[in-house]
Amino acid sequence: MDYIGLSDLEIQRRESLKELRNLGIDPYPAAEYHVDIYSTDILETFSDENMPENLKSVSLAGRIMSRRIMGNASFAELQDSKGRIQLYFKRDDVCPGEDKTMYNVVFKRLLDIGDIIGVKGYAFRTQMGEISVHVKEFTVLTKSLRPLPIVKEKDGHVFDAVTDLEMRYRQRYVDLIINPHVKDVFVKRTKIVNTMREFFNSKGYLEVETPILQPIPGGAAARPFVTHHNALNIPLYLRIANELYLKKLIVGGFDGVYEFAKDFRNEGMDRTHNPEFTVLEIYVAYKDYKWMMEFTEEMVERVAIALHGTTKVQLGDRIIDYKTPFARVSMYDAIKKYTGYDIAGKSEDELRQICKELDIEIDDTMGKGKLIDAIFGEKCEDHFIQPTFITDYPIEMSPLTKKHRSIPGLTERFELIVNGKELANSYSELNDPIDQKERFEDQLKLSEKGDDEAMFIDRDFLRALEYGMPPTAGMGIGIDRLTMFMTNSPSIQDVLFFPQMKPEKKAEIFNESVFVEKGIPEEWAKILYKSGFTSLAQLKEANVGKLHQILCGWNKKHKLGLQNPTPEQVKEWTNF
DSSP states (O other), X not given: OOOTTOOHHHHHHHHHHHHHHHTTOOSSOOSOOOOOOOHHHHHHHOOSSSOOGGGSSEEXXXXXXEEEEETTEEEEEEEOSSOEEEEEEEHHHHOOSSOOHIIIIIIIIIOOTTOEEEEEEEEEEOTTSOEEEEEEEEEEEEOOOSOOOOOEEETTEEESOOOOHHHHHHTXXXXXXXXXXXXXXXXXXXXXXXXXXXXXXXXXXXXXXXOSEESSOOSSOOOOOEEEETTTTEEEEEOSOOHHHHHHHHHTTOSEEEEEEEEEOOOOOBTTBOSEEEEEEEEEETOOHHHHHHHHHHHHHHHHHHHHXXXXXXXXXEEEEOOSSOEEEEHHHHHHHHXXXXXXXXXXXXXXXXXXXXXXXXXXXXXXXXXXHHHHHHHTGGGOOSOEEEEOOBGGGOTTBOBOSSSXXXXXXXXXXXXXXXXXXXXXXXXXXXXXXXXXXXXXXXXXXTOTTSOOOOHHHHHHXXXXXXXXXXXXXXXXXXXXXXXXXXXXXXXXXXOOOOOOOOOOOOOTHHHHHTTOOHHHHHHHHHTTOOSHHHHHTSOHHHHHHHHHHHHHHTTOOOOOOOHHHHHHHHOO
């Protein structure tokens, strides 16, 4: 077995693995292990006076999280998918016959923290008053070869908790083992989605699926990921939104359709953005954005109550109240209130001047829409903490939205802002194909100016509109951000099982040839490398006497039959 680059603990575990196999124990058995109860079931139903029948004989499985070896009796802590429970091992109960190998060798010496075992026995209370399982039989189900980070807990307090975020996000599987409370966030995430799905289904709306690989990245202003389909010899884009496909289904005659979709945007990453994210989009025929405001606030209120039993939810040091109705403020009124500027009817040049006066960073590629968006984002958005609908966006910001029925230059659009961040976006959907074509052409001009987030012209969508789409209200809400808000999570990485990360830094490639180049005989260079010396600096700093012992010991242990080097020779090998 090759132990190059392994720690002492990893080597020890591999040796234990070999010993288990030598004893005839398969450390990775294929057979089903029957589990009839979870740790939490035992803890919740245990009774000293009237013991439930199902606790008199239990079978459960999980991971060993701690051990206390005390001669002929020992304790361990087992963690299953629901929680933790103490196990009590007594040598003569585990091994009732003459052969005590399973206790003396397997349990005491060959098992480690992190190993997965199955146990059969009965529930009881120890003299210290702790509900436990008295183990009559145990089975090795998985040998863990890599030690877990050690997290100590006493009297309900956690010590040495693993707080390295990069490690936790990159190795979420370890994070979930050593920080079981992390599971709660993801359980709540699923509950959020299920609550929304039940709400939509109760209204009679249909859940659908639309393409992820699209010939045109439509439905939003964003930079797409592009790939190539070899058989068709065409470029394809990972979808940035599913809007246009869902509206085609409204054209096809559905009254209401929705999709929980994975979208992809080739943009920067921060605590609220991941290049891959989940969004809910819903479209309902014969409705408008005013109706959708009421629908959205009812949905969000339901989610809060389903998760917390109340509309008041902790977010950082604030309490957010999702009780309906939410406040409604027009975008122009918000800008006027927090900047003092009335931007109604302002030209692009006038807006650029206002941005300069407000010290807002802009560039030449930005049209009126992006300039207004920059003003609102920089100077206004942070002021809206409690759920607020920002309404009536300028037409330049909303190429898929109906013109406002009474205010020229505006559209029937709202965004739901919570804690200074956009949570949901909604329109009275544009269903005039001629107007839509003109809006797309305006986006094309922005693209020609250098705006790489401007929309493509989707001619198939225009064709669909020409057949006639009924008046429609649409809404999109980010599931990741909603989960952040509902679970008091400060970063989007906290609500994604596997957030996108920078590539791991890999250790410098090194092999025994480097030692050979320094004059060390090849056979001893190999042994140096295999025994854990993986750099010249490490060899140079080694104690000569100890190094001599290692080399001679390796030769003897592995029966290599080499002539041992002298201490003087070893000293020469470290002097270069």
